[in-house]
Amino acid sequence: MVHRMQRRMLRGAALVVAAALVLAGCGIGAGPTDVGLTDKPVTLTMSWWGADARTQKTLEAIKLFEADHPNIKVEPQYADWNGYWDRLATTTAAGDMPDVMQFDEVYLTSYANRGTLLDLQKVSSVLDTSALSPDTLDSGRVGGTLDAVPIGAAPNGVIINKTLFDQYGVALPDTATWTWEQFTQAAVQLQTASGGKVNGVSLFGNDAFPLNIWARQHGDQLYGSDGKVAISPETVASYFQRELDWIKAGASGSASEWAEGNGNTLDQADIVTGRVGMMFIPAGSLTSYQSAAPKFTYVIANWPTDPDTKPGFQYLKPSMYWAASARSEHPAEAGLLINFLTNDIRVAKLFGVDRGVPANPKFRDALSAGLDANTKMAFDFTAAMATESGPAPAPTPNGASDVQTMIGRYNQQALFGQLSPEDAGKAFVEELQRSIDAAS
Amino acid sequence: MTELRRWVRALSKHVALIVVAVLMIYPLLWMVASSLRPNDEIFTSPGLLIDTFDFRHYPDGWNALARPFSTYLLNSAIVVAGSVVGNLISCSLAAYAFARLQFSAKRIAFVIMLIAIMLPVHVLIIPQYVLYAQIGWINTFLPLIVPKFLATDAFFIFLMVQFIRGIPVELDEAARIDGAGHARIYLQIMLPLMIPALATTAIFTFIWTWNDFFSQLIFVTKPDLYTVPVALRSLIDAQSQSDFGALFAMSVISLVPVFLVFLFGQRLLLRGIATTGGK
Amino acid sequence: MTALGELRALSAPRGMQSAREKAARGRDNKAAAIFLAPWLIGLIGITLGPMLMSLYLAFTNYNLLQNPQFTGLENIQRMLGDERLGASLLVTAIYVLVSVPLQLAVALALAILLDRGVRGLPLYRSVFYLPSLLGASVAIAVLWRLVFGGQGLLNALLSLFGIQGPAWIAEPQTALGTLIVLHVWTFGSPMVIFLAGLRQIPRELYEAASTDGAGRWRQFRSITLPMLSPIIFFNLVLGLIGSFQTFTQAFIISNGTGGPADSTLFYSLYLYQEGFSSLRMGYASALAWLLLIIIAAFTAVNFWAAKYWVFYND
Known part of the structure; x- marks a missing residue:
């Protein structure tokens, strides 16, 4: 009896597995069959990550869109950052990807290269991208297809807590022309004047953005156009060494102080709690920092330079993208929704700078009238940097989606003295390249 | 003299208990305090004193997402209720078989049961999702509840097996001589004697399900069906400003049912001895 | 049987x-x-x-987005040279070997203390269970940083005695320790199971022992321990299985990185990073099955050892 049951059990399990594999296998390749709009009722799923404020604004935008297109119903899905990517990977593996998605640069190539994203050029009849500058739009292209439309783009800058500098009577150098030496000096002065209560500058952190700017300042770059790691181990080592120098000079807190804040959300950052005077951030976030810390006044400045710093080191990094699923049953409607999110002025007013400094100039114009001082500063800074920017960097290659944790890990090993900056730089470059090789 | 010694002993016992209790309760008090603070003071105040009271977080958090928070509490309640009932029935049935019945392949079955809980959820979730998608269960509570009716929480089977083994086997034999079959022994002897284990199972299932994030995140993507843990995480974002005050306020609210259930469930743990006559 | x-x-x-x-x-x-x-x-x-x-x-290269490709033993070969795998095994082993016995000892001690008719028992029991109710939530992660940070509560307390503590949670040497403390702190779960088990022990046994003149310690050794042994065994086995799979606590405290410098890189966390952050689910599956083999081996040893100390009624 039970033996028979066991045999039946195994057979059943085998069937389930086979079915699962077949289903998992059809995650790609099917492609849209019809790119025309329909009058029949259509349901689109749309997903994003973010906190409640963004969710509320996005839901309102969806209502506007649904009012314009009565036959289209948009089903929202939202989650926090980690949950979002776990869920997206799972649903994609099962062939159940949402129709329209908010996307991030680190995952863009990984998903696009595997054919999971819709080539938005196929829906160009409903999706107008002409408002975006070609450079900006290019950041959404992976290997000849337009896989995503950038939402916002901003340079990296130094956020400065003006309140703290004033409070401790430390004069800021002219931030338009400051050198690395002046920068470090200002940080040391602040730390000394506060009696150690406030640190001068936060260490670079896990983000790949400042590492790439650093590389570009030294005539290097993180990735090459061939999709390989281009940065030299020496450049990475100098990046880690700079942090060690700051700690030694009394411009930054200790390695453990930094590690303590590592992985904190924006609200918990030392720059928000007033425990540090300066930090490197994507300029689009300035408004978020400001509203998280109403009692401080922040300003933003360009990166310091040295006399031999290469010009054109800045670039505008897309804060986020909109993308659509290659397996969407309603590609045209998905394109229509992205078009609405990209071009409708009402969306500009609704979203403001929540998803970064808008990439669409018309959005920026629409917002410029009612800007608070801080957001205006972010806009002006972005505009100024746009003119100084060098060529857009190569996108994060397939297989490098975990570059941030990798930077963080080797950074910590260097800071805690487990590896020399040189060894950490070398190991980082090797591991990153291995990861890319394994994925292709 | 002995009176004094006994008194000192009782006192020192209570002092020890109170010290431990403070360590245990501190986080809860801090959570409540944080839910009443302005957002920018939460991360700088490990203490309990509040400078400015800010009750705003409760209404804000309640209405922060597409639906009032009661929706998510209700969703979680449905999932939890189903899970508790499912685990109580299915696990006690299986446990009775493992503890009291002699059948072929019992050892193998027992080993398989234990092995099934040794794989981390992260490598199982995708095949599971594919499976549930195939039968149309995604965006329902079925993937969260039905498995509990099928005794997939082997943890509790094992727990109950251990408890049943603590029940003298003479009781079954006496009943069998009286002509009772397995169904009657299970219903009339085992279940009443297992009440502490059943209460433990119910409490644990409740709390774990109430706090479980990952499977609820993956199997339910429609916001109207979000459960409390998923809704709570939707209040924060690493890269933009989050409403931590609202998060703490709603965390406090979502703790109330759990705490009540535990207080109530405790009585059941005690009733265990009452019905067995303090045997 | x-x-x-x-x-x-x-x-x-x-x-x-x-x-x-x-x-x-x-x-x-x-x-x-x-x-x-x-x-x-x-x-x-x-x-x-x-x-x-x-x-x-486990025998494929599977990036979640495309069909899995059968690669034979490639994943296993990779495991042999994987330094982070070694690091995560070490972290997990230390955690399991320290925190499981520690948590069980604390839980058992307090369960026995509470079972002996303490006034205000329901209150104490509820309060002791609180940390387990809170689970590993975001709120706890925030608090843990405030307590074990460089300028946290613990160091403020230590400074009263003139000790200057490190940033416990951020130093590679001490970060794992704070997670062990966090685990022991949730001793409420095994404690409740112990309490339920203690209820099953017939009171007459203690009364009889008492009249025979057996002291508290003798009663504990010769009645409580053997009668409770199936439950201790249960808590031990499940504690091991659970601790080997520890994920959520490590994830929320280090925000998924396993930092500082991989000092809290639990096995399950590494597996998750490989599977979901790096999209290498094939390798993650191989890691999962290695974990299964390790846990199964530990469990088998436990069952084998149980014959020397676990006492059943049947």
């Missing part, structure tokens, strides 16, 4: 089973089929398929 007996019999050659034993074993087949029906259906319909699929994926 004890669980241990079953395993012992399992390892014995088939021919050594007596005819009587065989007959006894098959005695309740029909009843067992009914009692186990839900479990069997669950096993076949829900559990087994995904398990076998993950076993298959």
Whole structure:
């Protein structure tokens, strides 16, 4: 009896597995069959990550869109950052990807290269991208297809807590022309004047953005156009060494102080709690920092330079993208929704700078009238940097989606003295390249 | 003299208990305090004193997402209720078989049961999702509840097996001589004697399900069906400003049912001895 | 027949089973089929398929977005040279070996203390269980940083005694320790199970021992421990299985990085990073099955050792 049951059990399990594999296998390749709009009722799923404020604004935008297109119903899905990517990977593996998605640069190539994203050029009849500058739009292209439309783009800058500098009577150098030496000096002065209560500058952190700017300042770059790691181990080592120098000079807190804040959300950052005077951030976030810390006044400045710093080191990094699923049953409607999110002025007013400094100039114009001082500063800074920017960097290659944790890990090993900056730089470059090789 | 010694002993016992209790309760008090603070003071105040009271977080958090928070509490309640009932029935049935019945392949079955809980959820979730998608269960509570009716929480089977083994086997034999079959022994002897284990199972299932994030995140993507843990995480974002005050306020609210259930469930743990006559 | 007996019999050659034993074993087949029906259906319909699929994926290169490609033993070869795998095994081993016994000892001690008719028992029990209720939530992660940070509560307390503590949670040497503290702090779960187990011990045994003049310690050694041994065994086995799989606590405290400098890189966290952040689910599946083998080995040893100290009524 039970033996028979066991045999039946195994057979059943085998069937389930086979079915699962077949289903998992059809995650790609099917492609849209019809790119025309329909009058029949259509349901689109749309997903994003973010906190409640963004969710509320996005839901309102969806209502506007649904009012314009009565036959289209948009089903929202939202989650926090980690949950979002776990869920997206799972649903994609099962062939159940949402129709329209908010996307991030680190995952863009990984998903696009595997054919999971819709080539938005196929829906160009409903999706107008002409408002975006070609450079900006290019950041959404992976290997000849337009896989995503950038939402916002901003340079990296130094956020400065003006309140703290004033409070401790430390004069800021002219931030338009400051050198690395002046920068470090200002940080040391602040730390000394506060009696150690406030640190001068936060260490670079896990983000790949400042590492790439650093590389570009030294005539290097993180990735090459061939999709390989281009940065030299020496450049990475100098990046880690700079942090060690700051700690030694009394411009930054200790390695453990930094590690303590590592992985904190924006609200918990030392720059928000007033425990540090300066930090490197994507300029689009300035408004978020400001509203998280109403009692401080922040300003933003360009990166310091040295006399031999290469010009054109800045670039505008897309804060986020909109993308659509290659397996969407309603590609045209998905394109229509992205078009609405990209071009409708009402969306500009609704979203403001929540998803970064808008990439669409018309959005920026629409917002410029009612800007608070801080957001205006972010806009002006972005505009100024746009003119100084060098060529857009190569996108994060397939297989490098975990570059941030990798930077963080080797950074910590260097800071805690487990590896020399040189060894950490070398190991980082090797591991990153291995990861890319394994994925292709 | 002995009176004094006994008194000192009782006192020192209570002092020890109170010290431990403070360590245990501190986080809860801090959570409540944080839910009443302005957002920018939460991360700088490990203490309990509040400078400015800010009750705003409760209404804000309640209405922060597409639906009032009661929706998510209700969703979680449905999932939890189903899970508790499912685990109580299915696990006690299986446990009775493992503890009291002699059948072929019992050892193998027992080993398989234990092995099934040794794989981390992260490598199982995708095949599971594919499976549930195939039968149309995604965006329902079925993937969260039905498995509990099928005794997939082997943890509790094992727990109950251990408890049943603590029940003298003479009781079954006496009943069998009286002509009772397995169904009657299970219903009339085992279940009443297992009440502490059943209460433990119910409490644990409740709390774990109430706090479980990952499977609820993956199997339910429609916001109207979000459960409390998923809704709570939707209040924060690493890269933009989050409403931590609202998060703490709603965390406090979502703790109330759990705490009540535990207080109530405790009585059941005690009733265990009452019905067995303090045997 | 004890669980241990079953395993012992399992390892014995088939021919050594007596005819009587065989007959006894098959005695309740029909009843067992009914009692186990839900479990069997669950096993076949829900559990087994995904398990076998993950076993298959362990021998593939699977990036979640494309079909898995069979690569034979490549994942296993990679494991042999994987430094982070070694690091995560070490972290997990230290954690399991320290925190499981520690948590059980604390839970047992307090359960016995509470079982001995303390005034205000329900209150204490509820309060002790609180940390387990809170789970590993985001709120706890925030608090843990405020307590164990460089300028946290603990150091403020230590400074009263003139000690300057490190940033416990951020130093590679001490970060794992704070997670062990966090685990021990949630001793409420095993404590509740111990309490339920203590309820099962007949009071008459203690009364009889008392009249025989046995002291508290003797009573504990000769009554409480043996009578509670199945429950201790249960808590130990499940504590091991659970601790080897520890994920959520490590994830929320380090925000998924396993930092500082991989000092809290738990095995499950590494597996998750590989599977979901790096999109290498094939390798993650291989890691998962290695974990299964390790846990199964530990559990088997436990069952084997149980015959020397676990006492059953049946």
